[in-house]
Amino acid sequence: MVLMTAVPPPASLIAWRVVAVAMVLVSVAATVASIWLDSVTLEQLAGDPSYAGSAWSAAVAGLVLVVPGALLVWQVGGHPVAIVLTIFGALWALDGPAIGVVNLALVTGEDSALASWGFWYFARFGSILLLPIQVILLLFPDGRLATGAWRIVSIVSLALASLLPITFILQPAKNLGGGIAVREEQLARFDPGFLAIPLPDAVWATLSTIAQPSAAIASILAIAVTISRRRGASFERRAQLRWLIWAGLVFVALLVVSSFLPVIVQEFAFTIGLGFVSVSILIAVTRHGLYTVDRLLSWTLVYALLIASVLLVDVGIYLLVGAIFDDRVTMLVALLIVVVAYAPLRDRLFRAASRLVNGRRDDPYAVVSELAGRLEQAGGTRDQLTELARSIASAFASGFVRVELDRPDGTVITSEVGTPAAHTASLPLEHDGKHIGRILMQEGRRPAISPRDRRLLSDLVRLAAAAILNAELNRELQAIREGLxxxxxxxxxxxxxxxxxxxxxxxxxxxxxxxxxxxxxxxxxxxxxxxxxxxxxxxxxxxxxxxxxxxxxRPPALDDLGLARAVEQQADRLSGGDLAISVSVPSPIEPLSAAVEVAAYRIASEALTNVVKHAGATAAVVRLIRTDAALVVEIEDDGIGISATSVAGVGTVSLRSRATELGGSVELSEAQPGADRPGVLVRATLPLPVPAAEDATP
The missing domain is CATH 1.20.5 (Single alpha-helices involved in coiled-coils or other helix-helix interfaces)
Incomplete structure (x- = not known):
């Protein structure tokens, strides 16, 4: 018995996991300390202009960054994005106690070295805490800078983004006040002047002037680099980028909405937004649940439009009605309009956003019903393939769909919709368990195929396959009639x-x-x-x-001897020299219809003639096997086999045509794959007529 043992993680991964755990512990401790410091100082400093801010919001913001970052480190080790989240999250969490000790000094009136370092940390060093979002935009999702010209853009973006923290950290205190009395008082009281560089005031004034515009330009460049990664990206990479886009939309929406609300709500919104960003990065980098972003994205678009529409309605009502009626009537009218318009507007917006992102897959009945109508109106097999391709493209928001149908004669009929793509997914086209073709499709804006999507695709394929096969059967029937x-x-x-x-x-x-x-x-x-x-x-x-x-x-031997003896007679006639031919009939095969007998005899004769002429075999065997539904004729030899470059000759075409006339098939394969002399196995399946049911006797 073999004991299965787990493979221990490499030393580097263990080291990174230790670092991650340490960062989490530091952040948790900083959060606890920040909450305690706020509980001590918040009431006394309420309304005080020198209040440095709430410590808990900074600490919790760092915690919501460091926890996903630590989980990411635990999973993938020293991934640059994971390192940025974890380390910067811990630094951000420490910003909370730094603010707390400054507030505590303001309450107690006792200045200390700890308060000075705390002030320097949140007032100066805290400016560097804006860099992680910038760095993540440039490194996401693989942890490497973009290539080519975009790498230069990335480096420029980093340089511009670094200008703001450099200005805050290295500038002397006298240049940081900006003429604001409270700020200058805090700098004079708490700032230790650590790392300050005494450059001319004109230099620092210039740097202070361009620092914030440079940060804005750096953010724009970083976003451009992120967008550029979509070009030529795989479907999975695009799904990763969509997670970041969705998190960014949520973050911006929360900031915009909360800007009209109290400060405490703004702090909560900022923390929640950071949480969305960090969790989205975790999902995107680990690729766990990667494609669930699409529904989230559609809902985000819907509710963003809803909020905007409601705000527009409110503003419009207040502008038009507010001057005529009092506030209570205006509010009542606004409420009625919002209630009446909200439900239908929500449904319409959801359908529009969902169709934009997901295609029409969320309304499977409509897709199937529309395809059924299109198939009824289609003129022939190719038109039906085109309608199937259009329905799949519409249902799954795919830019390219190609449907291929394999015909029994070996030809392939195709139809496609859209522009051919470099990356396509291949799906089998089956009917009654038989492979009849394939579907090549470019995965849409939501590449993932959920179980519900698979059922929809299966329904579309079954519906179309039945109609296509019916059209093919009609075509074949007409061809058979003309052939007859x-x-x-x-x-x-x-x-x-x-x-x-x-x-x-x-x-x-x-x-x-x-x-x-x-x-x-x-x-x-x-x-x-x-x-x-x-x-x-x-x-x-x-x-x-x-x-x-x-x-x-009709060979007379069939009437005189029967099929089995007639084939034996033909085998005896063709045997000779180095070739020995035997006939195997495991069980009685008669009675057979005249058409089946002739086809079986001709196929066996033609195949044996090919063995004599081309196989170079020493032995061959003919097997006649009757089942409930068909007569199977097998001709196997030990010859040189089928060449990969060989082209089907007249004999092979004759074999197939004789079987096809009766609704059967002929398969050619190697008798012993991998052997030096693989030989050839010809297997013909000839369906037997179903006997008519006898009338029941009353």
């Missing part, structure tokens, strides 16, 4: 030629000899008998010619 008429006329023409060119001259010659013998019987009896003997000899040729014609129509 053509074959009948060709057979009549052949018999006419055979009778006219073969039997006609022979019978004409015999008649002339008989007339000559009649004329000579009285005058030259001996010569008359000689002419009669010649006529008798020629009649033997007539009999042989008639037998040949009859054999071409």
């Amino acid at each position: 008429v053509t074959a009948r006329e060709e057979e009549r023409s052949r018999l006419r030629r055979e009778l006219h060119d073969g039997l006609g001259p022979l019978l004409g010659g015999i008649r002339l000899r008989l007339e000559t013998s009649r004329n000579l019987i009285e005058k030259q009896p001996e010569k008359s008998l000689s002419v009669l003997d010649t006529a008798i000899d020629e009649s033997s040729e007539v009999i042989a010619e008639i037998r040949r014609l009859v054999h071409d129509l």
Whole structure:
């Protein structure tokens, strides 16, 4: 018994996990300390202009960054994005206690070195805490800078973004006040002046002026770099980028909405927005639940539009009605309009956003119903394939769909919609468990195929496959009818030629000899008998010619001996030299219809002839196997096999056509794959007619 043991993680991963756990512990401790410091100072400093801010919001914001970052480190190790989230999250969490100790000093009136360091940390070093979002935009999702010209753009963006923290950290305190009394008082009281560089005031003034615009430009460049990664990206990479886009939309929406609300709500909104961003990054990098973003994205678009529409309604009502009625009437009218318009507007917006992102897959009944109508109106197989491709493209928001149908004769009929894409997914096109073709589709804006989507696709395929096969059967039936008429006329023409060119001259010659013998019987009896003997000899040729014609129509051996013995007779005739042919009939095969007997005999004869001519075999076997539904004819040899470059000849085409006429099939394969002499296995399946049901006796 083999014991399965878990493979221990590498040392580097263990080291990163230790770092991640340490960052989480530091952040948790900082959060606890921040909450305690707020509980001590918040009430005393309420309304005080020197209040440094709430410590808990900074600490919790860092915590919501460091926890997903630590989970990401635990999963993927030293991934740059995971490192940025974890380390910067811990630094952000420490910003909370730094604010708390400054507030505590303001309450107690006791200045300390701890308060000075705390002030320096949140007032100066805290400016660097804006960098992680910038860095993540440039590194997301693979942890590497973009290539080519975009790498230069990324470096420029980092340089511009670094200008703001450099200005805050290195600038002397006298230049940071900006003429604001409270700020200058705090700087004079708490700032330790650590790392300050005494450059000329003009230099620091210039840097202070361009620092914030540079940060804005850096953010724009970082967003442009992120968008550029979509070009030529895989479907999975685009889904990762959509997670970041969705988180960014939520973050911006929360900031915009909360800006009209109290400060405490703004702090909560900012923390929640950061949480959305960090969790989205975790999902995108680990690729866990990657494609669930699409529904979230559609809902986000819907509710963003809803909020905007409601705000517009409120503003419009207040502008139009507010001057006429009092506030209570205006509010009532606004409420009625919002209630009446909200439900239908919400549904319409959701359908529009969902269709934009997901296609029409969320309304499977409509998709199936529309396809059924299109298939009924389609003219032929190719038109039906086109309608199937259009329905799939519409249902799954796919830019390219190609449907391929394999015909029994080996040809492939195709139809496609959209522009061919480099990356496509291949799905089988099946009917009644048989592979009849394939669907090549470019995955849409929501690449994931959920179980519900698979059921919809399966319904579309089954519906279309039944209609397509019905059209193919009608086409084949019409072709068979035309083939039967053509074959009948060709057979009549052949018999006419055979009778006219073969039997006609022979019978004409015999008649002339008989007339000559009649004329000579009285005058030259001996010569008359000689002419009669010649006529008798020629009649033997007539009999042989008639037998040949009859054999071409139906081998007499089938009537005289039956199929099994007729095939054995043919095998004995073709055996000889180094080739030995045997016939195996495991169980009785009669009775058979005349059509099946002739087809089986011809297929066996043609296949054995190919073995003699081309296989170079020493042994061959013919098997006749009857099942409830078909007669199976197998011809197997130990010859050189089928060449990969060989082209189907007249014999192979004849085998297939004889089986196809009866609704059967012929398969050619290697008898012993991988062997030096793989041989050939010809397997013909000829369906047997279903006997008519007898009338029930009352």
